[in-house]
Amino acid sequence: MIADALSRRIARRIRAEGPLSVAAYMAMALYDPEGGYYSRRNPIGAQGDFITAPEISQVFGDLIGLWCAVVWDQLGRSDPVVLAELGPGRGVLMNDLLRAAATVPDFRHALRLYLIETSAVLRADQEARLAQFDPTWVPRLEDLPEGPLLLVANEFLDALPIRQFVRRGVYWSERLVTLSGEDSFTFVEAPPSPVSALLAPEVLRLSAEEGAVIEICPVALALAAALGARFSRQPGAALFVDYGYFPSAPGDRLRGLSRHRAVPALEAPGTADLSAHVDFAAFAETARACGAETHGPLAQGRFLAGLGARERAATLRARATTSQRRAIDRGVERLLDPGDMGTLFKAIALTSPGPAPPGFESGQ
Numbered sequence: 391m392i393a394d395a396l397s398r399r400i401a402r403r404i405r406a407e408g409p410l411s412v413a414a415y416m417a418m419a420l421y422d423p424e425g426g427y428y429s430r431r432n433p434i435g436a437q438g439d440f441i442t443a444p445e446i447s448q449v450f451g452d453l454i455g456l457w458c459a460v461v462w463d464q465l466g467r468s469d470p471v472v473l474a475e476l477g478p479g480r481g482v483l484m485n486d487l488l489r490a491a492a493t494v495p496d497f498r499h500a501l502r503l504y505l506i507e508t509s510a511v512l513r514a515d516q517e518a519r520l521a522q523f524d525p526t527w528v529p530r531l532e533d534l535p536e537g538p539l540l541l542v543a544n545e546f547l548d549a550l551p552i553r554q555f556v557r558r559g560v561y562w563s564e565r566l567v568t569l570s571g572e573d574s575f576t577f578v579e580a581p582p583s584p585v586s587a588l589l590a591p592e593v594l595r596l597s598a599e600e601g602a603v604i605e606i607c608p609v610a611l612a613l614a615a616a617l618g619a620r621f622s623r624q625p626g627a628a629l630f631v632d633y634g635y636f637p638s639a640p641g642d643r644l645r646g647l648s649r650h651r652a653v654p655a656l657e658a659p660g661t662a663d664l665s666a667h668v669d670f671a672a673f674a675e676t677a678r679a680c681g682a683e684t685h686g687p688l689a690q691g692r693f694l695a696g697l698g699a700r701e702r703a704a705t706l707r708a709r710a711t712t713s714q715r716r717a718i719d720r721g722v723e724r725l726l727d728p729g730d731m732g733t734l735f736k737a738i739a740l741t742s743p744g745p746a747p748p749g750f751e752s753g754q
């Protein structure tokens with residue numbers, strides 16, 4: 391039996407409209423105002439489904455706070471400057487970032503904090519944690535005030551809905567989600583189409599093998615385009631940290647995650663996180679085509695180590711208890727681990743024309 395109200399709504403829509411794109415299915419599973427994954431609960435932390443870098447170690451937010459202060463200086467020390475975060479989760483990254491930014495009082499004084507968050511549950515956490523910084527919530531990037539901008543986002547792009555296409559001869563077929571009997575969902579392919587072929591990244595269009603899956607994330611590309619256009623007109627920098635790949639490559643990377651374990655992507659929509667890896671090459675190319683400069687992507691471990699992660703940890707250790715010291719070491723090593731988060735996660739910066747931001751001076 392299709393268990394809950396969200397599954398029944400998705401099933402009704404499929405009966406009325408036919409199979410849904412993976413993106414339409416993901417959008418309902420993640421963002422449906424009543425049953426969507428991000429609408430139901432706080433998914434982050436040991437008790438949730440996944441843990442993120444700022445929740446692992448405060449060093450992450452400390453370093454990004456200093457990164458923002460240095461970039462603000464590089465951009466000309468504008469006052470005011472918009473500081474925005476996409477998908478702030480429980481507000482932990484921003485809280486650490488602002489504490490570190492307070493060491494540069496002129497920056498702290500100049501910044502105006504804006505948050506973009508879809509989840510009412512997480513927004514309530516942000517309100518509680520960040521009240522002293524007087525944040526303003528806006529629905530979309532386009533709603534931010536004009537002017538110099540610093541933007542940060544950790545594990546935001548991977549949550550955006552993707553579309554999938556399968557190579558079939560000289561064309562591509564879109565992978566869709568349909569009903570399997572009455573009570574579950576399954577993938578099906580639309581007829582191969584020359585139009586679908588145009589959506590595949592150019593480099594893969596002809597080189598991918600028969601049956602290869604490629605993924606595009608229209609919302610992420612629209613975001614890159616909007617930031618590119620903005621940074622061609624006014625000063626700014628955006629730092630994205632996420633798991634993903636570079637260069638573009640085929641692969642079915644849609645994943646379900648529940649209680650820190652992988653689950654089938656189409657099982658019980660709304661109850662498990664759904665995410666995909668970020669195509670950093672497509673993201674960067676789009677931003678550049680619209681006028682931004684791009685820096686990276688760099689492996690997270692290299693980026694954070696270059697910003698002084700170990701030195702920052704040593705400073706924290708100096709005034710910590712023995713058990714706190716162990717936690718500080720474990721946290722930082724987990725962020726830097728080349729066999730895990732240190733490589734899987736990558737940092738990329740989009741900027742207005744100017745010098746490379748801290749950590750990106752030596753290129754990729």
Ligand SMILES: C[S@@+](CC[C@H](N)C(=O)[O-])C[C@H]1O[C@@H](n2cnc3c(N)ncnc32)[C@H](O)[C@@H]1O
Pocket residue numbers: 428434442443444445476477478479480483506507508509512543544545546549550
């Ligand atoms: C994986 S969590 C990461 C949270 C936080 N950045 C961290 O590192 O702990 C994704 C965040 O993005 C938010 N989010 C996802 N899609 C969004 C969208 N389309 N617009 C705004 N926020 C979104 C989620 O509610 C959540 O806060």
